[in-house]
Amino acid sequence: METECVDETISNYEQFINPALVRLFRLMGLSTLEWTASGSVITDNSGKEYIDCLGGYGVFSLGHRHPAVIQAVKEQLELMPLSSKVFFSKPLSDAAAALARVTPGNLQYSFFVNSGAEAVEGALKLARIATGRKKIIAAKNSFHGKSMGALSATGRDLFRNPFLPLLQDFIHVPFGDISELRNVLDEKTAAVILEPLQGEGGIIVPPDDYLPAVRALCDQVGALFICDEVQTGFGRTGAMFAVDHYGVVPDIITTAKALGGGVMPIGAFTATAKVWEPYIESPFLHTSTFGGNPLATAAAVAAIKVVEEEGLVEQSSVKGEKLLGKLRFLAQAYPEVIREVRGKGLMIGIEFTKEGVGGFVMAKLIEQGILAAYTLNNPKVLRMEPPLIIQADQLEQVMAALTTSVAEAQSMIEDL
Structure with missing residues (x-):
């Protein structure tokens, strides 16, 4: 490619995106x-x-x-790229059915979004309306996204402090320490949200008995257990979902990243029928213009199929x-x-x-x-x-x- 094109691209980054990114890329030898x-x-x-x-x-x-995912998206592109939102969508229904089939236990209903942060936002909203409680417990050193709700759950001050005050009633405890969680978990807690393995925190693997103990404590006080599988889902850790290593079934699970098969951006939060009841009573409490669009959901169906068949x-x-x-x-x-x-x-x-x-x-x-x-x-x-x-x-x-x-x-x- 001509040098002029490279220079123009880097100049556009400096002028219209962020000059700090240019310095960082050059420092890493990525010019x-x-x-x-x-x-x-x-x-x-x-x-x-x-x-x-x-x-x-x-x-x-x-x-x-991946050719199977590319083909699925191409075929859908020729039919209808974006949804009218007034008819039933076959790709959306197929993706929801596929998620219900491969997610752990009795997780059943899904809402599709465009990213992992959006999936976390939806999961937090669902936990609060399903329990009627406000308190959310998350882990220190965690990462759940950088939108306001997801950032409230994220456990790193470097990302949080510039945007304080964030959402109220969020508490952070050390990851993997069940005694610390026990001290703050009570009948006012709507949910505990955890990554089964902390990704951005440094690939931190918890003790084998940690997630089962979290599940048991949540059951004792009637709190929901949200597992953030945005990074760990669909085979990444050597199981379909990381919680499968521990025999744990969460009340809500969030997915994204690999769900799009490396072709389309898509995320989802999936929950049990009991937890989903508020959204059945009022299905328009949570909506998304582009979430669950035909191209993305067609990619998700193909991606799940590839994970299984290969x-x-x-x-x-x-x-x-x-x-x-x-x-x-x-x-x-x-x-x-x-x-x-x-x-x-x-x-x-x-x-x-x-x-x-x-x-x-x-x-x-x-x-x-x-x-x-x-x-x-x-x-x-x-x-x-x-x-x-x-x-x-x-x-x-x-x-x-x-x-x-x-x-x-x-x-x-x-x-x-």
Whole structure:
């Protein structure tokens, strides 16, 4: 591509989007344009290929441009791209039925939105109207989105403080500590909202007995349990949903990211029939102009079908176990660089010993054609969330690049 086009794009970012983003991208060695993508590979305007180990923060579980999802969207595009909102919609009904089938337990009714933050907003509203209570308990270090309600649940002051005061009656407790939750959970609590694994918090895996204990405490006081599976859903952790690892069924579950098959933006919140009763009595209490549109719901139906038919849950489990093993071996070899490796399936975090190391390793990986990024809440943690379809030879390339990058980080630390 002509240099003028690249220069024009970057200039437009500086003048019309955000000059700080330009400085950040350049610092990471990303003064290039994403141009095409297929499977687990993104190609820039110069033709350089990158193995995508970031996966759009969980969006590209099926890889880029999966042909089944592309075909479903193309077919719907020729029929009706957006809904009139006055007739029944077959893609919408099919997507809702598919979610009811694959989500845990007796979760049944779904409302479709355009993003994970919107799904959280809807879940919080539903919890309050279904219980008649206001108090919401969330976790410190959590991430649920940056709209006002979702941000009220998000547990990081860096994002919260500039927008105070947020919604009232939100309390944050340490993630994984059931005693702290027990101290604040009471009959005034509408819901507890948790990520089964904290994503932006640094890929934090709770103790095995934590989520079952949360479920039991909620039942004791009549509070609802909301599981935010926006990042963990649809096979990412080696189970269809992360709560499946723990045998837990929430009252409400939020989904997005991978639900669109890497092609369309879509989110949803899904709940039991009992919890959904207020919306059955008043179906227009919560609405969305573009939520549940035909293109997005057609993509969701196709995406769920691909996850099931291609065995992506099992692939995530097997590939993730192998990758975790290799990464932990690397951590043992470089203890001055890597503090810990943790995760489930293909949702993996590498925590470094020093904050600057994450950025250094990330830049070195990009030089070698590997895309990865650190988590928003913890810049010491580099996340690995490649497409679930990633091939064995591509994972070998990733490990080779990581080994080289970590070795260079070791030399940098020794020179300090």
